[in-house]
Amino acid sequence: MIKIEDMYKIYKMGSTNVYALNGIDICIEPKEFVAIVGQSGSGKSTLMNMIGCLDKPTSGEYYLDGNRVTKMKENELADIRNNKVGFIFQSFNLLSKLSALENVELPLVYKGIGRKERYKMAHKALERVGLGDRVNHKPTELSGGQQQRVAIARALSSRPPMILADEPTGALDSKSGQEIMKMIKELNDEGKTIVLITHEHHIANQAKRIIQLQDGKVVEDSEVV
Amino acid sequence: MKWVESLRMALKSIGSNKGRASLTMLGIIIGVSAVIVMVSLVQGSTNQVTAELEAMGTNMISVTVLGRGSNRTIEVNEMLEFAMDNSDKIESVSPFISSKATAKSGSNNISTTIQGTNEAFKTVRNTDVHQGRFFNALDIERRQKVALIGSYVSQELFGTLNSVGQEIKINGEIFQVIGLIEIKSNSSQGSEDDRIIIPYTTAQRLTRNANVNTYFIQAKTSETVDSAMTAVEKFLVGIFSDTNSYRITNQADLLDQVSEITGTLTMMLGGIAGISLLVGGIGIMNIMLVSVTERTKEIGIRKAIGAKRSNILQQFLIEAVAVSCIGGIIGILFGFLLSSVIESITQIPAIPSMSIVLISFSFSAFVGVFFGWYPANKASKLNPIQALRVE
Ligand SMILES: Nc1ncnc2c1ncn2[C@@H]1O[C@H](COP(=O)(O)OP(=O)(O)OP(=O)(O)O)[C@@H](O)[C@H]1O
């Protein structure tokens, strides 16, 4: 369970303060499917980085499954990112020198899983996203949609309970975007918590709950009917 | 994460950037091979000199009368008597006269070195005959005109090494060749094989000089060298009031001096070569810093999916160490190759020792750790959010 209390993230730009997060209170239960929407610059990515333990807030508290994340050390945060969170980015963020399989294996390497086991798990994850025949391709040898599927496989490979996707369809055409959304929905059906950032209404509407941000504040939080 | 994984990552990254990696290695390769070449050449020369010194005979003390501050010389009999009195420490004594002379046989003639000495020279200076016989006490007493000739002399005068029994003319006087001195060097002009040994009594006449200014004294054992030295010293002080009138040296002291000189030489040359290794290390640091900047995004991605600071540090550090170690190994092989090439060209023996290989390899590994640390640490400290934002 994600519990965020009165969270602020303030960037000092010269003499002015930018309130990327301006007093956020959010609670997300396990197995929810939440879409975060809002204008550009409203603080969506900043919030997601907080949830994914990539960044630390200026003030406020964050509890993940009852553990106080805001007091954790770097190594513990790394462990959470490795075990509890799977990231999917708009620009895929794959390592260009590694093959699809090696990219998917990477979280498992940091988890300390042996070579054979790792290979099996990564292969399975790639099959799962329909790329069982592309394991040895480099990211540059794949289409955008395929690259994003590799990224999904990577997010899945260490079997985290939570997937964080920052505009996963933003760089894709509508057809591949829809394929990616289908996969994300399936993951939610299997019981993973999904937090998804998007600009597009028809994508947000596929979630079960929509949180709208504006100037670092939650302005609307509603169930999708 | 196991360090094998870091090694695998490091090798992969080196492999995907071969040109740059090999240029980076070049500094280390040059440094290591320079260390190996320098040190093995010095080592080889040292061994050669030491072997030559040892071949002169061990436990040997040499006395040279310089004649400064005194007109007194030492008679051979005085010296022999002294040796008899100290027979507990002194095995034997050889008087020694050396001068240039012309040797002739038929129409062949050469200028060579004449050495006049006694029968003890055989053991004192480790000089045996290869063919024929050494002269004996009787030859000395009777001032026999007998000669032992070196292989070079034999070749030049007779065109063969089978010259025992032949006659030669030394400064116009006829000598009988009774032995061929065993080959000590490479049978060339000016070497130890270019000489004639005759009884010192005969030599005194031939050179018209009755003074013997050099004596070689053989101590009984290596343990008695020091006490023999003291005895000789005392004996000489008794004769010459001035200690500047003579010089006593012994083999061990000479060896010590040689090893001291070559030790300094090794340190100096090794140090200079070591500096080039250091420069190579700075090259590694430079390239690793560039690499960290270039791979900021990669570092961000790795951190986002769960890499700890220590994982990133390990990866970059091992990459630096791998570059310097591979460079080190290539440098060692190259150093060996270069040493043997130099050896065959200059005839200076090169002896690459295991210890210098180990030292230079571990030094290059150390250089990798030392100069890799800063960039690796920098990489590990990158903030993942900022790193991810870099294009
Ligand atoms: N490192 C930073 N330094 C200064 N300001 C920052 C920094 N990162 C984010 N901001 C500011 O914080 C605010 C929120 O940024 P954020 O990236 O969360 O927006 P977003 O909602 O994800 O926008 P978009 O839809 O364009 O991705 C923006 O005004 C941005 O300028």
Ligand SMILES: [Mg+2]
């Ligand atoms: Mg954003």
